[in-house]
Amino acid sequence: MFPPGKLENSVVRTRSGRAGDSVIVSMDIGVRHLRWLAHRVSTIERRNRSKASHLVTRVYPALRARLHDALGARLAHARVLDFGCGDDHALVTLLRPDVGSITGVDIVPPRTLGLRRRISFEGGFTPKGIGKGLLGWVEASRRISYMNELARRAPGASSVIHYDGSRLPFDDASFDIVISNAVLQELPPPLEGFAREIRRVLKPGGVIDLEWHSFTSLDGHYVGIEATSARPWFHLLDNAGDDKLNRHTPAEMAEAFAPYFEGLDNLPHDRKLRIRGRDPAYEPEGVELLSPDLLEQLEQLGFTYDALTTRGYFLVGRAR
Numbered sequence: 001m002f003p004p005g006k007l008e009n010s011v012v013r014t015r016s017g018r019a020g021d022s023v024i025v026s027m028d029i030g031v032r033h034l035r036w037l038a039h040r041v042s043t044i045e046r047r048n049r050s051k052a053s054h055l056v057t058r059v060y061p062a063l064r065a066r067l068h069d070a071l072g073a074r075l076a077h078a079r080v081l082d083f084g085c086g087d088d089h090a091l092v093t094l095l096r097p098d099v100g101s102i103t104g105v106d107i108v109p110p111r112t113l114g115l116r117r118r119i120s121f122e123g124g125f126t127p128k129g130i131g132k133g134l135l136g137w138v139e140a141s142r143r144i145s146y147m148n149e150l151a152r153r154a155p156g157a158s159s160v161i162h163y164d165g166s167r168l169p170f171d172d173a174s175f176d177i178v179i180s181n182a183v184l185q186e187l188p189p190p191l192e193g194f195a196r197e198i199r200r201v202l203k204p205g206g207v208i209d210l211e212w213h214s215f216t217s218l219d220g221h222y223v224g225i226e227a228t229s230a231r232p233w234f235h236l237l238d239n240a241g242d243d244k245l246n247r248h249t250p251a252e253m254a255e256a257f258a259p260y261f262e263g264l265d266n267l268p269h270d271r272k273l274r275i276r277g278r279d280p281a282y283e284p285e286g287v288e289l290l291s292p293d294l295l296e297q298l299e300q301l302g303f304t305y306d307a308l309t310t311r312g313y314f315l316v317g318r319a320r
């Protein structure tokens, strides 16, 4: 579906046309704009439904089970920080009945801070800033109303805080647990400063459970599944992908956290968040697309079978 910007050709044609043409063309543009908008809204709805369902049915229950394994009955009284909670702070809402209290923190303003802040964050009152701000705000609002519906059925204590991405706005030793979903790969290197901040706000012995997406996975997190089925792992073959993502390996990720945490492990997980070696249903991702020739080609570039077929990792450990 074309965005309205692609309609310029129709406008140019009216200049050499008859007088009535301009009316017909304006109607055409109006209809196309409406169709584009309807398509955009339905895409947002589809994405919202699938994101909400992934968080509700997979991310949240798997996280709760891992935290319960690590803390047992103490989980019910724990103070939790969700690092990079997102503008819809879904996990803050979902996890709050299970813990003592939960706080979310992110560089993107929560939807609840209002449309004006969102537009400023997206680049200000330019056509692009307004467009991106408005769409992001609508998208987060829809997910938040769904999450709030769930929260009404399960009350608890929570708050969400916007910060600038440098020093976390909390006192030392404020939390028992720091969780995070799909964030570490977005942090600019060096990651050691983020690891230090996360350690600072944790109590000694406090727990981290930080999910991150691997750049060497089938779609590298952001390349998109359509692109991958046409040319699997093309972001590695062509050294493409999103420049905003860091490309850390599990060893580099652990190295950044090692000065501040002990018992560090990167637990490899699949698309359904099942852990390799722990969950018998674990499925390496993309094996049907990994022909022997392609594997050999990628191995020559330095990527192993495990690195290529692992969706992401849970970085777990305890504060020193």
Ligand SMILES: C[S@@+](CC[C@H](N)C(=O)[O-])C[C@H]1O[C@@H](n2cnc3c(N)ncnc32)[C@H](O)[C@@H]1O
Residues within 6 Å of the ligand: 083, 084, 085, 086, 087, 090, 091, 105, 106, 107, 108, 165, 166, 180, 181, 182, 183, 186, 187
């Ligand atoms: C893919 S989203 C995941 C959001 C949320 N955790 C979820 O599971 O829906 C990545 C999030 O990381 C946040 N982020 C990026 N850099 C950050 C930083 N320095 N500190 C905190 N959050 C950050 C982004 O703003 C974004 O909300």
